[in-house]
Amino acid sequence: xxxxxANPWNIRLKWLYLLGVVFALLMPVFYTIYISFNQHGFGAxxxxxxxxxxxxxxxDTLLVVSLKWTVYLALAAIAATIPMALLSAKFYKRTRxxxxxxxxxxxxxxxxxDIMGSALLVFFKNLAIGFVWLDEALGVYWFxxxxxxxxxxxLIGQVIYVHPxxxxxxxxxxxxxxxxxxxxxxxCGATAWQAFWQVEFPQIRVGVFSSCAFVTILSFNEAVRTxxxxxxxxxxxxxxxxxxxxxxxxxxxxxMAGIMSIVSMLVIGSVIVFTLLRTERLERRARAMAEPVMxx
Amino acid sequence: xxxxxxxxxxxxxxxxxxxxxxARWRDxxxxxxxxxxxxxIPVVFFLLFFAAPMALTVVWSVFERTQFxxxxxxxxxxxxxFFSSARAENYLFSMLHGAASVVIAFAIGFPxxxxxxxxxxxxxxxxxxxxxxxxxxxxxxxxxxxxxxxLGRHGIVNSLLMELGVISEPITVxxxxxxxxxxxxxxxxxxxxxxxxxxxxxxxxxxxxxxxxDLGTGRVRLFTHIIxxxxxxxxxxxxxxxxxxxxxxxxVPTLLGGPGAVNAGLIANQAIVALDFPLxxxxxxxxxxxxxxxxxxxxxxFDLTKVLEPIS
Numbered sequence: 001x002x003x004x005x006a007n008p009w010n011i012r013l014k015w016l017y018l019l020g021v022v023f024a025l026l027m028p029v030f031y032t033i034y035i036s037f038n039q040h041g042f043g044a045x046x047x048x049x050x051x052x053x054x055x056x057x058x059x060d061t062l063l064v065v066s067l068k069w070t071v072y073l074a075l076a077a078i079a080a081t082i083p084m085a086l087l088s089a090k091f092y093k094r095t096r097x098x099x100x101x102x103x104x105x106x107x108x109x110x111x112x113x114d115i116m117g118s119a120l121l122v123f124f125k126n127l128a129i130g131f132v133w134l135d136e137a138l139g140v141y142w143f144x145x146x147x148x149x150x151x152x153x154x155l156i157g158q159v160i161y162v163h164p165x166x167x168x169x170x171x172x173x174x175x176x177x178x179x180x181x182x183x184x185x186x187x188c189g190a191t192a193w194q195a196f197w198q199v200e201f202p203q204i205r206v207g208v209f210s211s212c213a214f215v216t217i218l219s220f221n222e223a224v225r226t227x228x229x230x231x232x233x234x235x236x237x238x239x240x241x242x243x244x245x246x247x248x249x250x251x252x253x254x255x256m257a258g259i260m261s262i263v264s265m266l267v268i269g270s271v272i273v274f275t276l277l278r279t280e281r282l283e284r285r286a287r288a289m290a291e292p293v294m295x296x
Numbered sequence: 297x298x299x300x301x302x303x304x305x306x307x308x309x310x311x312x313x314x315x316x317x318x319a320r321w322r323d324x325x326x327x328x329x330x331x332x333x334x335x336x337i338p339v340v341f342f343l344l345f346f347a348a349p350m351a352l353t354v355v356w357s358v359f360e361r362t363q364f365x366x367x368x369x370x371x372x373x374x375x376x377x378f379f380s381s382a383r384a385e386n387y388l389f390s391m392l393h394g395a396a397s398v399v400i401a402f403a404i405g406f407p408x409x410x411x412x413x414x415x416x417x418x419x420x421x422x423x424x425x426x427x428x429x430x431x432x433x434x435x436x437x438x439x440x441x442x443x444x445x446x447l448g449r450h451g452i453v454n455s456l457l458m459e460l461g462v463i464s465e466p467i468t469v470x471x472x473x474x475x476x477x478x479x480x481x482x483x484x485x486x487x488x489x490x491x492x493x494x495x496x497x498x499x500x501x502x503x504x505x506x507x508x509x510d511l512g513t514g515r516v517r518l519f520t521h522i523i524x525x526x527x528x529x530x531x532x533x534x535x536x537x538x539x540x541x542x543x544x545x546x547x548v549p550t551l552l553g554g555p556g557a558v559n560a561g562l563i564a565n566q567a568i569v570a571l572d573f574p575l576x577x578x579x580x581x582x583x584x585x586x587x588x589x590x591x592x593x594x595x596x597x598f599d600l601t602k603v604l605e606p607i608s
Contacts, residue, residue: 014411018424021408025431025483028442031452035445043450088338099601104342110537110587111350112544114561115580122356122573123349125365160346163338192327214433221435224547228568237437244441244551257438268433272426283419 029261036258041251053255063239063256070235073151073226074219077158081215082208084159085166089174092167109164113224117157121228124153149231157225162218166211173207206278213271217264236260350584357577366573374578383563387582390549390559393474394542397481398535401489404482406531409493410523414505425494432487440480440551447471447479447552472554480548485541489534496530496603497523529598536590544583 035041039048057063088105095101108116124147131143147153177200185195201208223237230238240256247253323329360369378384412424431439446452447470454466469475504526508518524531542548546561558566560583567576594600 011415014415018408018411018427021404021486022427022431025428025439025486027452028446028483029431029434029439031445032438032442042445084338084341087335091335091338094335101339102601104339104347108346110540110591112541112561112583114546114565115544115583116346116350118564118568118576119349119353119580120345121568122577123345123352126352126356156345160342163342192331217433221433221437223435223437224545237435240441241437241547249444253441257435257441260435260438264434265430268430272429275426276423279419279423 032254033258033261036251036254038251042249042254053251054259056252057255057259060252062234063236066234066236066239069233070220070237073154073158073235074216076151076155077162077219078212078215080155080159081163081166082211085163085170085211086208088163088167089170092171093174093179105167106164108160113161113222114228116160117225117228120153120157120160120225121149124149124229149229151231151233154226154230157229158219158222161222161225162215165214165218169211169214170204170207173204173210177203206275210271210275213267217267220263221260350580353577353580353584357574357581359574359577361572361574364571371574374572374574377572377575378578378582383558383579386558386563387543387560387579389474390543391539393478393481393559394539396478397485397542398538400478400482401486401538402531402535405486405489405534406493406527409490409497409527409530410519412490412494413497413500421494421498425491428487428490436484436545437547439484440547443476443480443483443552444471447476471552472557474553474557476552476554477549477557477559480552481538481542481545484545484548485538488537489531492530492534492537492603493527494530496527496533499602500526529594529600529602532594532598533600533603536587536594539590540583540587543586 036053037049037051038044039050039052040046092098092101092105127147128145128149131146135141135143181199181203182195185199186192190198221237223235223241226235227238227241234242236256237260240253240260243250243253243256325331356366357374358370358372359366360371361373378387412421416424444451448454449466449468449471451471453470454463457463458466470479504522505518508522513522543559544561546559546565549557549559549562560579564576564579564583567573567579591600
């Protein structure tokens with residue numbers, strides 16, 4: 001038998017290893033941000049701090065327009081994904097075919113972006129051709145332009161990609177919710193919607209908001225599927241990929257990578273801090289309630 | 297779910313009598329009408345926009361190629377084109393790189409999952425896992441791109457090693473090479489091995505470890521006979537994720553692999569750029585068949601649903 005805690009260095013070394021891995025994963029990103037603030041760019045011996053590269057990026061009309069499209073797409077992804085993830089989580093709780101359902105919902109996690117993007121691209125092109133044929137057969141223009149590559153197709157691609165993450169986060173939060181509470185609410189005469197909105201939702205709200213944050217970041221960062229399905233507009237990630245491949249490692253590319261990293265870290269950092277503070281508060285409340293009441 | 301106090305359309309609304317058409321509408325929009333079907337929206341959406349396109353890749357892969365598109369028919373030309381060219385060899389090489397990435401990610405990541413589950417207090421476990429969410433949530437594009445200034449000729453690694461006098465010349469084999477691709481894959485997908493391993497171990501009750509401790513089980517035996525079999529579904533799920541993404545994410549070989557570096561995703565992309573859609577679909581089919589076969593074998597061997605036990 002062994003005891004990790006017998007030698008304090010044993011446990012300290014393990015913590016050091018864990019933090020070392022976190023550091024190794026984050027270090028390249030921080031280094032990129034560090035370079036993005038250097039007047040002379042990557043590889044220079046001199047380091048002069050500047051915001052110039054960021055000014056160039058934010059002063060570029062093409063990039064600002066791409067940033068706007070990115071925001072629109074992220075907002076649309078939230079609006080479409082979160083209600084669907086909620087429905088999926090509730091469906092998972094009540095269905096008897098859990099394995100088949102969860103396999104369908106989580107499979108997109110395992111399909112690489114380029115493969116899914118290619119399959120959806122050909123699917124949408126075929127759908128568009130099919131609708132044109134239908135228009136011609138019926139002698140109408142009702143289906144003209146349906147599923148032509150554009151905002152809608154890019155959105156569908158993103159929803160398929162981000163939905164599994166939102167579904168898992170909401171499912172984890174829902175696993176702590178007791179279904180008897182809904183039954184009690186229904187017993188008191190509440191409709192299904194009232195039971196959900198007034199009893200269940202307040203308890204899973206944190207998971208729903210965390211999902212919103214995840215969806216925002218994943219949508220903001222997504223590049224491959226969107227590049228294949230977007231049609232005529234560009235997102236921020238698409239411009240960055242094009243710049244990396246065509247121009248290489250310019251100061252502008254570092255600033256763009258810096259913007260993407262800083263936005264992601266701010267959003268996820270806020271979620272983590274909020275979650276930790278909330279857990280702390282709930283634990284404190286639970287401890288206070290567990291303490292015996294002293295009579296005077 | 298209980299149907300509650302409201303028993304029928306005619307008495308809906310707390311017992312007030314409702315005119316027949318309104319009651320019918322309520323019935324139609326009620327829990328046994330439209331509301332019931334609302335829950336099927338995600339299923340329909342995923343069947344239509346995920347399962348159908350994936351399944352149809354098989355059909356499109358045997359279509360005839362035209363100048364800019366494809367037309368219905370049956371030909372195995374795309375598969376012949378794939379298997380009789382360097383593409384098949386490249387695919388096998390990318391499978392090899394994927395397998396190497398899985399082994400390295402397991403060696404680095406799984407001990408962390410075990411440490412968090414066994415040595416960190418229950419309350420703090422999820423907080424420690426959150427540390428790995430942060431890098432995972434930063435764009436993969438940025439993370440892969442960021443490896444260039446780290447691994448490059450004048451990057452941090454070479455500069456540091458030269459400053460310390462460990463090397464006199466920059467190491468060039470770590471970027472724009474197969475090793476660069478493996479490093480990129482491991483750095484991109486490592487957190488998934490930690491999450492999946494931890495999730496599988498979270499389902500294991502503490503008393504199992506306590507029994508082993510009471511019996512004085514050694515570290516190696518505990519790892520090989522207890523931890524590894526119990527965490528097998530999570531390890532397998534994490535491994536499949538890393539393997540398939542190593543095969544299919546074109547970004548890593550594009551940015552870190554240098555000239556000639558390819559994987560299945562990149563070959564599919566190149567086929568689309570060349571307007572050879574049946575070839576792109578044939579590659580997608582091969583990837584999907586590989587994935588489904590791996591998941592099926594894994595499910596038969598380890599019952600992958602166990603990974604989801606803590607959240608269901």
